[in-house]
Amino acid sequence: MKVYVSVDMEGISGIMLREQLFRGEALYEEARRLLTLEVNAVTEALVEAGATQIIVKDAHGSGYNLLTELLHPAAEYAMGATRIENRFPGLTSDFAAALLIGYHAMGGTREAVRDHTMSSSGWQSVQLNGKMIGEIGMDALLFGLQGVPVCFVSGDDKTCKEAVEQLGHVSVYATKTATGRHSALIKPPVRSHAELKEAVKAAVKNVSAHYQPYALPGPYEMTMRFLHTEQADSRRYDNVHSERIDGVTARYRHESLTDLLAMVFS
Numbered sequence: 001m002k003v004y005v006s007v008d009m010e011g012i013s014g015i016m017l018r019e020q021l022f023r024g025e026a027l028y029e030e031a032r033r034l035l036t037l038e039v040n041a042v043t044e045a046l047v048e049a050g051a052t053q054i055i056v057k058d059a060h061g062s063g064y065n066l067l068t069e070l071l072h073p074a075a076e077y078a079m080g081a082t083r084i085e086n087r088f089p090g091l092t093s094d095f096a097a098a099l100l101i102g103y104h105a106m107g108g109t110r111e112a113v114r115d116h117t118m119s120s121s122g123w124q125s126v127q128l129n130g131k132m133i134g135e136i137g138m139d140a141l142l143f144g145l146q147g148v149p150v151c152f153v154s155g156d157d158k159t160c161k162e163a164v165e166q167l168g169h170v171s172v173y174a175t176k177t178a179t180g181r182h183s184a185l186i187k188p189p190v191r192s193h194a195e196l197k198e199a200v201k202a203a204v205k206n207v208s209a210h211y212q213p214y215a216l217p218g219p220y221e222m223t224m225r226f227l228h229t230e231q232a233d234s235r236r237y238d239n240v241h242s243e244r245i246d247g248v249t250a251r252y253r254h255e256s257l258t259d260l261l262a263m264v265f266s
Contacts, residue, residue, distance in 0.1 A: 001049075001050055001051050001052055001096045001097075001204070001207070002051070002052060002053040002054075002055075002094060002095040002096055003046050003051045003053070003054050003055075003095065003096060003097055003098070003099065003204065004054075004055050004057070004088060004090075004091055004095050004097075004098045004099070004143070004148065005039070005042060005043075005046075005054065005055065005056045005057065005075075005098070005099045005101055006056075006057045006059045006088065006098065006099070006100050006101070006139055007035070007038075007039055007056060007057065007058060007059055007060070007066075007101045007102050008059050008060045008100075008101070008102045008103050008104060008135070008155075009021055009031060009035055009060040009061075009065060009102055010060075010102065010103070010104035010113055010114040010155070011101075011102040011103045011104050011113070011154060011155025011156055011159050011175055012031070012034050012035050012038050012101075012102040012175065013034060013038055013175040013176065013186065013187060013188075013189040013192035013193070013196075014031075014034045014176075014186055014189050015031050015034055015035075015102075015113075016113045016114070016176070016178075016182055016183060016184050016186070017182050018114075018182070021060070021061070021114070022061070023061075023062065031065075032065055032066065032067050033067060033070075034189055035060075035065055035066060035067075035102065036066050036067040036070050036071060037070075037189065037193065038101065038102065038175075038189070038192070038193060038196070039056055039066060039071070039072070039101065040070070040071065040072040041193035041194075041196055041197050042056075042099065042101055042196065042197070042200055043056065043072040043074055043075045044072060044074075044197060045196070045197040045198075045200035045201050046074075046075075046200065046204065047072075047074045048197075048201060049200070049201045049204045049205065051074075051204070053076075054074060054075035054076070055075065055076050055077075055078060055088075055089075055090045055091070056075050056076070056077050056078065057077075057078040057087075057088055057089070058077065058078065058079045058080075059087075059139075060102075062080070062081055063078075063079050063080045063081045063082065064079050064080055066079065076090070078090060083262065083266070084258070084261045084262050084265045084266070085258045085259075085261070085262045087139070087142055088142065088143070091143070091146055091148065092146065093146045093147045093148065095146070095148045096148075096204075096207050096208065097148065097149055097150070097151040097152075097204055097207040097211065098139075098140075098143045098148050098149065098150045098151070099150070099151065099152040099153075099154075099200065099203075099204075100136060100139060100140075100150055100152070100153045100154070100155075100163075101152075101153075101154050102154060102155060102175075103135060103136055103153055103154065103155040103159050103163075104116065104134075104135070104155055104156070104159055105134060105155070105156070105158040105159045105161075105162050105178075106125070106126075106132060106133065106134025106135070106136075106137075106162060107120075107123070107124055107125045107126070107134070108124060108125050108132075109134075109158050109162065110158075111158065111178050111179055111180055111181075112156060112158035112159065112178050112181070113155075113156045113158075113176065113178045113180075113181065113182070113183075113184055114181060114182075115158070115181065117133070117134045117135060118135060118138075118265055121227070122226065122227065122231060123224050123225060123226045123227060123231065124225045124226065124227055124248075125224075125225045126222060126223070126224050126225075126264075127222065127223040127224075128216070128220065128221070128222050129216065129220060129221055130221070133166070134162060134166075136150075136153060136159070136162055136163050136166055136167070137166045137167070137214075138261065140166070140167055140214035141214055141215070141216060141257060142257075142258070142261075143213065143214070144213035144214040144215045145257065145258070146213075147213050148213060149207065149211035149212055149213045149214065150167060150170060150211070150214060151170060151171060151203050151204060151207055151210070151211040152170065152171045152172070152173070152199070152200060152203040152204070153167075153170055153171075153172050153173075154172065154173040154174070154175055154196060154199075155174070155175060156174060156175065156176050156177065156178040156184060157174045157176070157177045157178060158178050159172075159174075160172035160173070160174045166214075167214055169210065169211060169212075170211070171199065171202065171203035173195065173196055173199040173200075175187065175192050175196070216257075218254075218255050218256070218257065219253065219254065219255045220253065220254055220255070220256075220257050220260045221251065221252070221253050222251070222252045222253075222260055222261075222264050223245070223249065223250070223251045223252075224249070224250050224251075224252070224264060225248055225249050226248045226249070226250070227248070228248065229247045229248055231248075232244060232247065232248055232249070232250055235250055237250065240253075241253055241254055241263065242263065252264050
Protein backbone atom coordinates (compact mmCIF):
# COMPACT_ATOMS: atom_id res chain seq x y z
CA MET A 1 0.00 0.00 0.00
CA LYS A 2 1.42 3.36 -1.11
CA VAL A 3 0.35 6.45 0.84
CA TYR A 4 0.96 10.14 0.16
CA VAL A 5 0.99 12.59 3.07
CA SER A 6 0.74 16.36 2.56
CA VAL A 7 1.65 18.38 5.65
CA ASP A 8 0.94 22.00 6.54
CA MET A 9 1.84 23.73 9.83
CA GLU A 10 -1.15 25.74 11.04
CA GLY A 11 -3.11 22.67 12.12
CA ILE A 12 -0.26 20.92 13.94
CA SER A 13 -0.67 20.31 17.67
CA GLY A 14 0.50 23.31 19.71
CA ILE A 15 0.78 25.73 16.77
CA MET A 16 -1.44 28.83 16.63
CA LEU A 17 0.73 31.97 16.48
CA ARG A 18 2.20 33.85 13.55
CA GLU A 19 5.61 33.75 15.26
CA GLN A 20 5.59 29.96 14.96
CA LEU A 21 5.03 29.88 11.21
CA PHE A 22 7.68 32.03 9.57
CA ARG A 23 11.42 31.53 9.26
CA GLY A 24 13.34 33.93 11.48
CA GLU A 25 10.52 34.43 13.97
CA ALA A 26 11.16 33.72 17.66
CA LEU A 27 9.05 30.57 17.93
CA TYR A 28 9.66 29.07 14.48
CA GLU A 29 12.26 26.51 15.57
CA GLU A 30 9.95 25.25 18.31
CA ALA A 31 7.17 24.87 15.73
CA ARG A 32 9.47 22.97 13.36
CA ARG A 33 10.04 20.41 16.10
CA LEU A 34 6.30 20.10 16.78
CA LEU A 35 5.74 19.62 13.05
CA THR A 36 8.44 16.97 12.72
CA LEU A 37 7.28 14.96 15.72
CA GLU A 38 3.70 14.96 14.43
CA VAL A 39 4.85 13.81 10.99
CA ASN A 40 6.83 11.02 12.64
CA ALA A 41 3.72 9.88 14.54
CA VAL A 42 1.75 9.72 11.28
CA THR A 43 4.56 7.86 9.50
CA GLU A 44 4.82 5.36 12.33
CA ALA A 45 1.08 4.76 12.19
CA LEU A 46 1.22 4.13 8.43
CA VAL A 47 4.09 1.67 8.85
CA GLU A 48 2.11 -0.19 11.50
CA ALA A 49 -0.89 -0.19 9.15
CA GLY A 50 1.15 -1.92 6.44
CA ALA A 51 2.22 0.92 4.14
CA THR A 52 4.97 -0.18 1.76
CA GLN A 53 5.84 3.30 0.47
CA ILE A 54 5.23 6.68 2.12
CA ILE A 55 5.93 10.09 0.61
CA VAL A 56 5.54 13.12 2.87
CA LYS A 57 5.25 16.53 1.21
CA ASP A 58 6.26 19.58 3.25
CA ALA A 59 3.48 21.87 1.96
CA HIS A 60 4.01 24.91 4.18
CA GLY A 61 5.56 28.08 2.77
CA SER A 62 9.08 27.41 1.53
CA GLY A 63 8.55 23.66 1.72
CA TYR A 64 11.57 23.39 4.00
CA ASN A 65 10.26 23.30 7.55
CA LEU A 66 10.82 19.73 8.73
CA LEU A 67 13.87 19.00 10.87
CA THR A 68 15.49 16.53 8.52
CA GLU A 69 17.83 14.94 11.06
CA LEU A 70 14.85 13.89 13.20
CA LEU A 71 12.64 12.45 10.47
CA HIS A 72 11.33 8.88 10.61
CA PRO A 73 13.44 6.68 8.29
CA ALA A 74 10.47 4.82 6.81
CA ALA A 75 9.31 7.65 4.54
CA GLU A 76 10.65 9.78 1.70
CA TYR A 77 10.21 13.54 1.97
CA ALA A 78 9.34 16.00 -0.79
CA MET A 79 10.82 19.31 0.32
CA GLY A 80 11.36 22.71 -1.23
CA ALA A 81 9.07 25.04 -3.14
CA THR A 82 7.07 23.59 -6.05
CA ARG A 83 4.71 25.10 -8.58
CA ILE A 84 1.02 24.32 -8.13
CA GLU A 85 0.95 22.07 -11.21
CA ASN A 86 3.61 19.89 -9.60
CA ARG A 87 2.42 20.31 -6.04
CA PHE A 88 2.87 16.65 -5.10
CA PRO A 89 6.17 15.29 -6.47
CA GLY A 90 6.26 11.53 -6.88
CA LEU A 91 2.47 11.13 -6.86
CA THR A 92 1.19 8.47 -9.25
CA SER A 93 -2.13 6.75 -9.75
CA ASP A 94 -0.98 3.62 -7.91
CA PHE A 95 -1.05 5.36 -4.52
CA ALA A 96 -3.89 3.95 -2.43
CA ALA A 97 -4.67 7.08 -0.43
CA ALA A 98 -3.63 10.57 0.60
CA LEU A 99 -3.65 12.23 4.02
CA LEU A 100 -3.77 15.98 4.73
CA ILE A 101 -2.03 16.58 8.06
CA GLY A 102 -1.91 19.87 9.98
CA TYR A 103 -4.21 21.69 7.57
CA HIS A 104 -6.22 24.85 8.28
CA ALA A 105 -9.64 26.23 7.42
CA MET A 106 -10.27 28.37 4.34
CA GLY A 107 -9.96 32.14 4.44
CA GLY A 108 -12.83 33.87 6.20
CA THR A 109 -13.71 30.99 8.53
CA ARG A 110 -14.86 32.28 11.91
CA GLU A 111 -12.79 31.36 14.98
CA ALA A 112 -10.33 29.21 13.05
CA VAL A 113 -6.58 29.16 13.70
CA ARG A 114 -4.74 31.07 10.94
CA ASP A 115 -7.56 30.67 8.41
CA HIS A 116 -6.49 31.43 4.81
CA THR A 117 -6.51 29.98 1.32
CA MET A 118 -3.00 29.54 -0.11
CA SER A 119 -1.96 33.02 1.08
CA SER A 120 -2.79 34.98 4.22
CA SER A 121 -1.63 38.25 2.68
CA GLY A 122 -2.77 38.04 -0.94
CA TRP A 123 -6.51 37.51 -0.97
CA GLN A 124 -9.56 37.06 1.24
CA SER A 125 -11.38 34.16 -0.36
CA VAL A 126 -11.56 31.85 -3.37
CA GLN A 127 -14.56 30.30 -5.11
CA LEU A 128 -14.47 27.41 -7.56
CA ASN A 129 -17.48 26.97 -9.84
CA GLY A 130 -19.53 29.21 -7.57
CA LYS A 131 -18.65 27.59 -4.24
CA MET A 132 -16.14 28.61 -1.59
CA ILE A 133 -13.07 26.40 -1.51
CA GLY A 134 -9.92 26.17 0.60
CA GLU A 135 -6.70 24.21 0.42
CA ILE A 136 -8.43 21.02 1.59
CA GLY A 137 -10.73 21.03 -1.43
CA MET A 138 -8.08 22.12 -3.92
CA ASP A 139 -5.52 19.55 -2.79
CA ALA A 140 -8.16 16.81 -2.72
CA LEU A 141 -9.01 17.70 -6.33
CA LEU A 142 -5.34 17.48 -7.34
CA PHE A 143 -5.07 14.06 -5.71
CA GLY A 144 -8.34 13.11 -7.39
CA LEU A 145 -6.91 13.86 -10.83
CA GLN A 146 -4.58 10.91 -10.19
CA GLY A 147 -7.45 8.78 -8.88
CA VAL A 148 -6.13 8.99 -5.31
CA PRO A 149 -8.71 9.55 -2.53
CA VAL A 150 -8.07 11.77 0.49
CA CYS A 151 -9.03 9.51 3.36
CA PHE A 152 -7.89 11.59 6.35
CA VAL A 153 -7.58 15.24 7.38
CA SER A 154 -6.22 16.69 10.63
CA GLY A 155 -6.21 20.25 11.96
CA ASP A 156 -8.34 22.33 14.29
CA ASP A 157 -12.05 21.60 14.72
CA LYS A 158 -13.06 24.12 12.01
CA THR A 159 -10.71 22.40 9.59
CA CYS A 160 -12.28 19.03 10.34
CA LYS A 161 -15.77 20.46 9.81
CA GLU A 162 -14.73 21.94 6.46
CA ALA A 163 -13.17 18.63 5.36
CA VAL A 164 -16.38 16.70 6.00
CA GLU A 165 -18.53 19.36 4.31
CA GLN A 166 -16.22 19.54 1.28
CA LEU A 167 -15.25 15.92 0.77
CA GLY A 168 -18.16 14.00 2.27
CA HIS A 169 -16.91 10.67 3.57
CA VAL A 170 -13.49 11.37 5.10
CA SER A 171 -11.91 10.56 8.46
CA VAL A 172 -10.78 13.53 10.57
CA TYR A 173 -8.88 14.27 13.76
CA ALA A 174 -9.00 17.60 15.62
CA THR A 175 -5.64 18.57 17.12
CA LYS A 176 -7.23 21.55 18.92
CA THR A 177 -10.46 23.48 19.35
CA ALA A 178 -9.98 26.90 17.82
CA THR A 179 -11.32 29.92 19.69
CA GLY A 180 -9.85 32.62 17.43
CA ARG A 181 -7.23 33.29 14.77
CA HIS A 182 -4.43 33.00 17.33
CA SER A 183 -6.05 31.07 20.18
CA ALA A 184 -7.23 27.54 20.85
CA LEU A 185 -7.99 24.95 23.47
CA ILE A 186 -5.12 22.55 22.82
CA LYS A 187 -4.18 19.02 23.78
CA PRO A 188 -0.59 18.32 24.82
CA PRO A 189 1.23 17.17 21.66
CA VAL A 190 2.17 13.84 23.23
CA ARG A 191 -1.54 13.09 23.70
CA SER A 192 -2.39 14.30 20.21
CA HIS A 193 0.30 12.10 18.68
CA ALA A 194 -1.01 8.98 20.41
CA GLU A 195 -4.60 9.72 19.37
CA LEU A 196 -3.55 10.70 15.87
CA LYS A 197 -1.73 7.42 15.35
CA GLU A 198 -4.84 5.41 16.18
CA ALA A 199 -7.03 7.63 13.99
CA VAL A 200 -4.67 7.26 11.02
CA LYS A 201 -4.49 3.48 11.35
CA ALA A 202 -8.28 3.26 11.43
CA ALA A 203 -8.61 5.55 8.39
CA VAL A 204 -6.28 3.61 6.09
CA LYS A 205 -7.81 0.25 6.87
CA ASN A 206 -9.57 -1.00 3.72
CA VAL A 207 -9.14 2.35 1.98
CA SER A 208 -10.54 1.20 -1.38
CA ALA A 209 -13.79 0.09 0.22
CA HIS A 210 -14.46 3.32 2.11
CA TYR A 211 -13.17 6.32 0.13
CA GLN A 212 -13.51 7.71 -3.39
CA PRO A 213 -11.28 10.21 -5.23
CA TYR A 214 -12.65 13.75 -5.03
CA ALA A 215 -13.62 15.06 -8.45
CA LEU A 216 -15.32 18.09 -9.98
CA PRO A 217 -16.06 18.07 -13.71
CA GLY A 218 -14.88 20.98 -15.85
CA PRO A 219 -14.93 23.53 -17.26
CA TYR A 220 -13.64 25.44 -14.24
CA GLU A 221 -14.23 29.00 -13.09
CA MET A 222 -12.37 30.47 -10.13
CA THR A 223 -13.21 33.79 -8.49
CA MET A 224 -10.64 35.43 -6.25
CA ARG A 225 -11.37 38.30 -3.87
CA PHE A 226 -8.20 40.22 -3.05
CA LEU A 227 -7.44 42.17 0.12
CA HIS A 228 -6.56 45.43 -1.65
CA THR A 229 -7.18 47.01 -5.05
CA GLU A 230 -3.44 47.20 -5.77
CA GLN A 231 -3.25 43.39 -5.64
CA ALA A 232 -5.93 43.19 -8.33
CA ASP A 233 -4.16 45.98 -10.24
CA SER A 234 -0.99 43.89 -10.50
CA ARG A 235 -2.73 41.04 -12.34
CA ARG A 236 -3.00 40.73 -16.12
CA TYR A 237 -6.40 40.09 -17.67
CA ASP A 238 -7.06 38.91 -21.22
CA ASN A 239 -10.87 38.98 -20.90
CA VAL A 240 -10.97 35.41 -22.21
CA HIS A 241 -9.41 33.27 -19.47
CA SER A 242 -9.23 36.10 -16.95
CA GLU A 243 -11.19 39.26 -16.22
CA ARG A 244 -11.51 41.84 -13.48
CA ILE A 245 -14.97 42.01 -11.92
CA ASP A 246 -14.54 44.96 -9.56
CA GLY A 247 -11.89 46.70 -7.49
CA VAL A 248 -10.84 43.60 -5.54
CA THR A 249 -12.32 40.69 -7.51
CA ALA A 250 -11.02 38.71 -10.49
CA ARG A 251 -12.45 35.72 -12.35
CA TYR A 252 -10.50 33.00 -14.16
CA ARG A 253 -11.69 30.25 -16.53
CA HIS A 254 -10.07 27.15 -18.00
CA GLU A 255 -10.96 23.64 -19.17
CA SER A 256 -8.05 22.18 -17.20
CA LEU A 257 -7.98 22.34 -13.41
CA THR A 258 -4.18 22.30 -13.18
CA ASP A 259 -3.86 25.01 -15.82
CA LEU A 260 -6.47 27.10 -13.99
CA LEU A 261 -4.66 26.79 -10.65
CA ALA A 262 -1.33 27.58 -12.32
CA MET A 263 -2.84 30.72 -13.84
CA VAL A 264 -4.41 31.86 -10.56
CA PHE A 265 -1.65 31.02 -8.10
CA SER A 266 1.48 31.61 -10.16
